[in-house]
Amino acid sequence: MNRKVIREDLDSRIFDAVNKVLLVCFMVIILVPLWNVIISSLSSGRALAEGGFIFWSKEFSLENYRAVFNDSTIGQSFVVSVAKTFIGVITHVFFCAMIGYGLSKRYIRGRKLYVAMGVITMFFSGGMIPTYLLIKSLGLLNTFWVYIIPALFSYYDVVILMNFFRNVPDSLEESAKIDGAGDWHIFLKIFIPLSMPAMATIALFNGVGQWNDFMTTKLYITDQALYPLQMKLYEIIVQSQTQSMQNIGGSVVIETTTKGVQLATIVITTLPIVAMYPILQRYFISGMMLGAVKE
Amino acid sequence: MIKMTKVLGKKTLKPALLLMAAMLVAAGCSSGGGSTKEVEVSLEGRYTVDPETPAWQLDKKEEPTDLTWYVNADWWNTDFGKDVVTKKIKEDLNINIKFITGDDTKLNTFFAGGDMPDLLTIFDSNSPVVQKAATWALPLNELAEKYDPYFNKVAAADTLNWFQLKDGKTYGYPNYSNTQADYDSGNIPAKTAFVIRKDVYETLGSPDFGTPEAFRKSMSEIKAKFPDMIPFGFNAIGEGTGSLGDALQDFIGVPLETEDGKFYNRNLDEDYLTWLRTLNAVYRDGAISDDSFADDGTGFEEKVKSGKYATMLLDGTPQQGGNLQIFMSANPGKEYMAVDGPQSTVGHQPTLNQSGITGWMINYITKNCKDPAKAIQIFTYLLSEEGQKLMNYGVEGVTYKLNPDSTVELLPEVKDLQLNNADKFKKDYRMGEFMFFGHDRHKALSKDAFPESIKQMQEWGKGKLKPHFILENINPDQGTPEARGQTAINTNWNTTLVSMIRAKDDATFDSVLAEHKAFLDKNNWDKIVEVRSEKMKANKEKLGIK
Numbered sequence: 001m002n003r004k005v006i007r008e009d010l011d012s013r014i015f016d017a018v019n020k021v022l023l024v025c026f027m028v029i030i031l032v033p034l035w036n037v038i039i040s041s042l043s044s045g046r047a048l049a050e051g052g053f054i055f056w057s058k059e060f061s062l063e064n065y066r067a068v069f070n071d072s073t074i075g076q077s078f079v080v081s082v083a084k085t086f087i088g089v090i091t092h093v094f095f096c097a098m099i100g101y102g103l104s105k106r107y108i109r110g111r112k113l114y115v116a117m118g119v120i121t122m123f124f125s126g127g128m129i130p131t132y133l134l135i136k137s138l139g140l141l142n143t144f145w146v147y148i149i150p151a152l153f154s155y156y157d158v159v160i161l162m163n164f165f166r167n168v169p170d171s172l173e174e175s176a177k178i179d180g181a182g183d184w185h186i187f188l189k190i191f192i193p194l195s196m197p198a199m200a201t202i203a204l205f206n207g208v209g210q211w212n213d214f215m216t217t218k219l220y221i222t223d224q225a226l227y228p229l230q231m232k233l234y235e236i237i238v239q240s241q242t243q244s245m246q247n248i249g250g251s252v253v254i255e256t257t258t259k260g261v262q263l264a265t266i267v268i269t270t271l272p273i274v275a276m277y278p279i280l281q282r283y284f285i286s287g288m289m290l291g292a293v294k295e
Numbered sequence: 296m297i298k299m300t301k302v303l304g305k306k307t308l309k310p311a312l313l314l315m316a317a318m319l320v321a322a323g324c325s326s327g328g329g330s331t332k333e334v335e336v337s338l339e340g341r342y343t344v345d346p347e348t349p350a351w352q353l354d355k356k357e358e359p360t361d362l363t364w365y366v367n368a369d370w371w372n373t374d375f376g377k378d379v380v381t382k383k384i385k386e387d388l389n390i391n392i393k394f395i396t397g398d399d400t401k402l403n404t405f406f407a408g409g410d411m412p413d414l415l416t417i418f419d420s421n422s423p424v425v426q427k428a429a430t431w432a433l434p435l436n437e438l439a440e441k442y443d444p445y446f447n448k449v450a451a452a453d454t455l456n457w458f459q460l461k462d463g464k465t466y467g468y469p470n471y472s473n474t475q476a477d478y479d480s481g482n483i484p485a486k487t488a489f490v491i492r493k494d495v496y497e498t499l500g501s502p503d504f505g506t507p508e509a510f511r512k513s514m515s516e517i518k519a520k521f522p523d524m525i526p527f528g529f530n531a532i533g534e535g536t537g538s539l540g541d542a543l544q545d546f547i548g549v550p551l552e553t554e555d556g557k558f559y560n561r562n563l564d565e566d567y568l569t570w571l572r573t574l575n576a577v578y579r580d581g582a583i584s585d586d587s588f589a590d591d592g593t594g595f596e597e598k599v600k601s602g603k604y605a606t607m608l609l610d611g612t613p614q615q616g617g618n619l620q621i622f623m624s625a626n627p628g629k630e631y632m633a634v635d636g637p638q639s640t641v642g643h644q645p646t647l648n649q650s651g652i653t654g655w656m657i658n659y660i661t662k663n664c665k666d667p668a669k670a671i672q673i674f675t676y677l678l679s680e681e682g683q684k685l686m687n688y689g690v691e692g693v694t695y696k697l698n699p700d701s702t703v704e705l706l707p708e709v710k711d712l713q714l715n716n717a718d719k720f721k722k723d724y725r726m727g728e729f730m731f732f733g734h735d736r737h738k739a740l741s742k743d744a745f746p747e748s749i750k751q752m753q754e755w756g757k758g759k760l761k762p763h764f765i766l767e768n769i770n771p772d773q774g775t776p777e778a779r780g781q782t783a784i785n786t787n788w789n790t791t792l793v794s795m796i797r798a799k800d801d802a803t804f805d806s807v808l809a810e811h812k813a814f815l816d817k818n819n820w821d822k823i824v825e826v827r828s829e830k831m832k833a834n835k836e837k838l839g840i841k
Contacts, residue, residue, distance in 0.1 A: 046601075048597075070718070128400070128403075128404070129403065129404060129407040132404040132407060132408055133407060133408060136408050136410070218397065218398070218400065218401060219400065219401065219404060222395045222397075224373070234369070235369060235370075238369045238370040239370045239372075258593050258596075259593060259597070
């Protein structure tokens, strides 16, 4: 009896140890390239061209970042990016929650039809050119709202929220109704606070999407003042690649290389999201779990 | 997750489908597309057309003209009117240009949405957009006749003929379009060279690279004496397989056509294959790095910049000019220099290629253009001697001076800025960058047009150029089965070439080559040759070549 306990203990300890070793290896595999990107972005072009370093750069330099921030309009792009992410996330989550709330009620008339229509949009989209024509005739070209309005609705998110709302006991709603609460009141004061984990999950998904999106800009925006950070950085990268194509005569000592600028850009664009992650992580984990567990 | 069968129950599926059908019908009915109404401009009160004077000098239009100009390249600098060059254009022509940039996706949305810009610049002269120019662009000949006959004085007749569509009109005008006359003038510098680092060349006592045996021997010597270097490098494998495809073929003078004027598969030329076998041997000697096959353009450039290669078969020397210059400035006495590299084993002379008559970017005035008179004036202005000098060298007295021998020299402070502060130079002057209508012949006007690092290479290439006009735009039309076959063959040829050079023995080399030949047969090669021969014939007719 006693021996068995010890053996079990040993077994699980070995299991734990193996697990830890594997996880550490896994972590190293992920962290080393990440670290390499960061230190490479902090290297001079010359050191980068010679290559051959993994953990510490031969020549420290902020030139790559200077090249990126050299653009005077980058601050404005940052504001656009933050605004579109912030407004986009809030309106998206609220809008999807409203629809999800409605569709979660079994007594809604035509519910099945709406759900079926929604599912169809998950599999088929209009395609790029029809969508462009639609956006154009809605007068959304070259406006800030093109970032917000077309992004309001995602059926995928609605389904997640709908399922979440369904888990809220009907009796809760009934008792609220008896106390005289209307639909809006029930939705805003009961369902939303109860569903914060699901909302946070969707907010994070959507926020990352909004932050990283530059296709919308590429297609619908020509006004530089409305360029988000991603588009601006995309331009900087493309321009750094084609610098040599424009063969300006003379010896031009370029301190940066295309690769350096690209790496700096990666760091700049990823950093805000990485910084946000620990803050939202709490909701994120619980949100994912709660969304998945069903009775 | 939701169960699909439950959601798409039979009852709900029907109404949903009906609804979708109704939506489709509604969408179909409302699609009118954009209107492409041509604008007729009245010249009354502005000017009377005079064939002897450019219209922009006559035009008395008071208020500035606002034009949108779409450039199908994300990297285009959209500023206008801030630097020396565009400021002068703005003043002289009294225009405001708003540049819009994008890629093919954006271009498609423009065409689909119908809100075309006034002017449009694209890059692929073989694209369907160009073939259908008659539906969306204004013919340049008619515009010239109506608004600015001086255009015909500054535009090259050969180029206009070359871009004539089936209706006999020309819609677009390119930059860097070199005609036979340009080639004959000797003003076009070569852009291909076999280069070697000077220190290597001197240490080895001017080795020979001309014959396959000598090439292999010299490479082995380099490998032995300079173990840190890669003995032989070449442009990144990709379109046209870097510089080991067309460029090497031109270097050893593989014929452009068969004796009876048909398309000739230069890839299977025996002389060329002999050289590929040599490269295979060099590879097996360890003098070609495997990295070279994996490097992209950036990877290659960074090796050039740090002088990693002892020798290179370099295609596009001006594009590498900056990188070569960086190496040259940092390592005096070790700079790359051009030498006679691989030569034909059957006595052909090099037939180096340069930009052909098709040029690079091609510019259009669209049917939506608000003021076509102004638009054609821009074309005339930029194509004129004055415009060309402006784009390349700025304004006389401000950025350059004219020498007595009519060459152009940048003023010392401008030159200094160009050498030491590229960012500011680009921003304030933007010379050599606003090149919608730029041409090589004007580059020849100044010693400052090209970096020091490539001048010797250009000198070496004198007399070795031969126009490849007959081979331009001969690919099968996009969307045809031949075009698909062509794309597959090109991809296959890329991998074949790499496999041949990396072959571990002669048998492998031969079997890879045989596989490629079989691939050609399987992909309609005969048809493609037919299409190409046909197009070559048409090219000859357009240019009056017998």
